[in-house]
Amino acid sequence: MTETLKPDLNxxxxxxVLRTLLAIPSPSGYCHDIMSRVSEEAARxxxxxxxxxxxxxxxxxxxTGSAGDPAKGTIGLTAHVDTLGAMVRAVKPDGKIRFTPIGGYAMQTVEGEYCLIHTRDGRKYExxxxxxxxxxxxxxxxxxxKREEANMEIRIDEPxxxxxxxxxxxxxVGDFISWDPRTRMLDNGWIKSRHLDDKASVAALFGLLEWLARADRTPVRPVKIIFSTYEEVGHGSSHIPPDIMEMIAVDMGAIGDDLSATERDVSICAKDSTGPYDYEMTSKLIELAKREGIPYAVDIYPHYGSDASAALHGGSNIRAALVGPGVHASHGMERTHADAIVGTAALLLAYILES
Incomplete structure (x- = not known):
């Protein structure tokens, strides 16, 4: 291992960046606006x-190609811009909307939520x-x-x-519906909002990119960052560039029950519903977190899948790992801390600069 990196992340x-991304509606399948913003920021x-x-x-x-083992190939980092949401399933006789969920959430977590209905011709209704x-x-x-799909509806703020x-x-029918994120960023570092899964991770990746540009540093191996648009429905990064040999899914860490992570930690997932992640990659992430002094926790997520899982199921011959900021009440009224997002960026930088 090399000496501690300690990057001065911004x-x-x-x-x-996180505040901007959270304000852009992007349920799975309706990500054109947010991808335009991602492209603009990358270009900047x-x-x-x-x-x-x-x-x-x-x-x-x-x-740089100046060191390391070229047989290891390209490193892939993937985070998703798409979020939970809904779609118009039917217009009811009284003018209210019956909706169908996009993504997996419990209906009680959206009861009482404000939303936007996005028509195909560009109009928006609250x-x-x-x-x-x-x-x-x-x-x-x-x-x-019972709070289930058949017993829920949307009241439109129109006569x-x-x-x-x-x-x-x-x-x-078929119009997209997005939830009000209700973002609050507190002075003490706490961040509460819908859609921290996974816009907090996207912001961490932009922190990594901003540091590389400002410090004029280049990783040894090529790195490809994938911003995926269909993760919440299971196939975000199911197809990836063939030169990627190692992929790290950067996605929120779950909190609760017998899990160790907190909202200030970087979560390193050793196993989720699709099975264990790569032993060597996971071990390296743990060692780097220790070396860099980054608060972290290793956990098992039995009800979770990631874009790395999607890539493996899509037939990619890769090694894979999963890290991300700890997020409480995932797929509900989520909360994390700025420390966890910055820590995620720092851990990923250490990984790509040393590989």
Whole structure:
């Protein structure tokens, strides 16, 4: 191992990128706006972004080639810009919307949430997610009413009383629906918002890129950063460039039950629902975290899959690992800390500069 790196990562920059990304609606399949912003920011730092047919972005950082084992090939880092959301399933006779989920979340986590309905012709309408029995003053079983798709609807903030009224707004089956992120960044470093999964990791990767550009440093091996757009529905990075031999999925670390990570830690996942991650890569990440003095935790996630999992299932012959900032209440009202995001960027920098 080389001496401690201790990069002077630009914390303010990382958090500003995160704030910008969280404000851009991007449910899986509706990522054109956020990918445009990602491309613009990459270009501002001096990097170009190649767009794949399904909308993923690939940013290549050439390696120096001056040391290391060329047989190891390119390192891939992947984080996803897509989030949970919904789609219009039907317009109900009273003008409200029945919706179908995008991504895996519990219905009670979106009850009462504000949302935007995005029409195909570019219009946006506000609404609120409610149970079909939304008031205890009216429905005696409102408290016990099961929160499931059939019992949920969206009340549109427009003067609609019928299906025809809603359709006249241009709202139709198949329109995307995004949740209000409700972002709060506190002075003490706590960050609470929807969609920290996985925009916190994307911000960490931009912190890495900003440091490389400012420090004029180049990794030994080529690095390809993949910003994926369909992770929440299972196939974000299922197809990756063939020169990638090692891939690190940069995604949120879960918190709770018998897990060790906190919101200030970098989570290193040894195994998720798809099986164990690569022994050597995981061991190296642990050793680098120790050497760099980065607070970290190693955990097992039995109800979790990542873009590295998708790449392996897609047939990629790679070694894979998973790291990311600890995030509490994932797929709900999430919270992390700036320390975990900056720590994630620092750990990834140590990995690519030493490989």
């Amino acid at each position: 914390r303010a920059y990382i958090l500003e 730092l001096g990097f170009s972004l190649e767009t794949t047919p399904k909308g993923n972005g690939i940013l290549t950082i050439p390696g 609404g609120t997610v409610l149970s079909t029995k939304p008031s205890v003053h009216v429905y005696p079983d409102a408290r016990d009413w 609609v009383k019928s299906k025809e009224d809603t359709e006249k707004l241009g709202i139709a």
